[in-house]
Amino acid sequence: MSGAEKESKAKLAINNKTKDDNLHDTERLDNDNLWKIVIHRFFWDALKIFLPELYEAADRGQKPEFLEQELQKVTFDLGGGANRTDLLVQIKLRNGEDELILCHIEVQGSGGEGDLPTRMYRYKSLIYLKHQIEPVGIAVITDSRPKGEKTFYHSERFGVESLYKYVNVVVSGLEDSLLLSEDNRVGLVLYAAKCKLLSGDDESKKFRYLRDISKLWLERGWDREDKRLVLLAVDYLMKLAKDYREQIFDYVETLAASLEEGKKAMYVSIFEEVYTARGVEQGIEKGRLEGQAEVARNLLNDGLPVEKVAQYTTLPREEVERLRN
Numbered sequence: 001m002s003g004a005e006k007e008s009k010a011k012l013a014i015n016n017k018t019k020d021d022n023l024h025d026t027e028r029l030d031n032d033n034l035w036k037i038v039i040h041r042f043f044w045d046a047l048k049i050f051l052p053e054l055y056e057a058a059d060r061g062q063k064p065e066f067l068e069q070e071l072q073k074v075t076f077d078l079g080g081g082a083n084r085t086d087l088l089v090q091i092k093l094r095n096g097e098d099e100l101i102l103c104h105i106e107v108q109g110s111g112g113e114g115d116l117p118t119r120m121y122r123y124k125s126l127i128y129l130k131h132q133i134e135p136v137g138i139a140v141i142t143d144s145r146p147k148g149e150k151t152f153y154h155s156e157r158f159g160v161e162s163l164y165k166y167v168n169v170v171v172s173g174l175e176d177s178l179l180l181s182e183d184n185r186v187g188l189v190l191y192a193a194k195c196k197l198l199s200g201d202d203e204s205k206k207f208r209y210l211r212d213i214s215k216l217w218l219e220r221g222w223d224r225e226d227k228r229l230v231l232l233a234v235d236y237l238m239k240l241a242k243d244y245r246e247q248i249f250d251y252v253e254t255l256a257a258s259l260e261e262g263k264k265a266m267y268v269s270i271f272e273e274v275y276t277a278r279g280v281e282q283g284i285e286k287g288r289l290e291g292q293a294e295v296a297r298n299l300l301n302d303g304l305p306v307e308k309v310a311q312y313t314t315l316p317r318e319e320v321e322r323l324r325n
Helices: 003-020 033-041 043-050 052-057 068-077 116-131 185-199 203-219 224-238 242-256 261-301 306-313 317-324
Strands: 086-092 098-106 136-141 152-157 160-165 167-170
Touching: 033 043, 033 185, 033 224, 043 052, 043 098, 043 167, 043 185, 068 086, 068 116, 098 116, 116 136, 116 152, 116 160, 185 203, 185 224, 203 224, 203 242, 224 261, 242 261, 261 306, 261 317, 306 317
Parallel strands: 098 136, 136 167
Antiparallel strands: 086 098, 152 160
């Protein structure tokens, strides 16, 4: 089998896996698809925080169209893999025109892959080639990035200059008053991401933040499925140790006790579902990694280089090296 045929086989395996993934299966939260799930369901809430000017210009009576399949082809060819947290969304403006939004959510922290401004510029350029529309670029930074990294793309060669400025949304710098608006579901998830950064590895701090978030969550008048998804996302981001999680459950039960019986039962049952889902999700994640390892072994047996196998399966290079040996 030639090198090109092996790469084609690898890409087909990843693409088939992607097609089988359901973004709305909220029991399958992981660091990559968490934000996709949340923004798919609450897109307008997200846009209101990320870019209020575009939010006001949008025709919010028209459903946004998510074009991830197209974007994955672009990002895969740039070495991003199939699971990067990137969204390409087409919306209608009030004046009847179409607008494309390229939203990249950087969740990998200071150890993230590559140069973010360059990635944003390349994605933008390839999207323009396909759609003949300059996308509105939004980079959402939920964790730390390399010190001194630029927030725009700039290059100059032989008098030819390129400059691309996109919107940078740094979660740690967002005002609490913006994130805690009662009608914004994404805001509470972003607030949890901010609290995670502030608390670091201190479980007691995370507990106090999650206790406050749980009280806010309880007070929101959202429908049951919205509350459930927000709680799943918050719970995943905070990743509290078991003992602290049990204390949070007790705390919510105490708060809910003062509510009318119907609401109390709903809120407590949502917490129970989320804790069950968390256990299910951990089991699924273990199975997902085992499945990736099997794909990696097959690709290694076909002679594909370690670097390519790590890229196609998203396994760490060290793990691929171990599988090869």
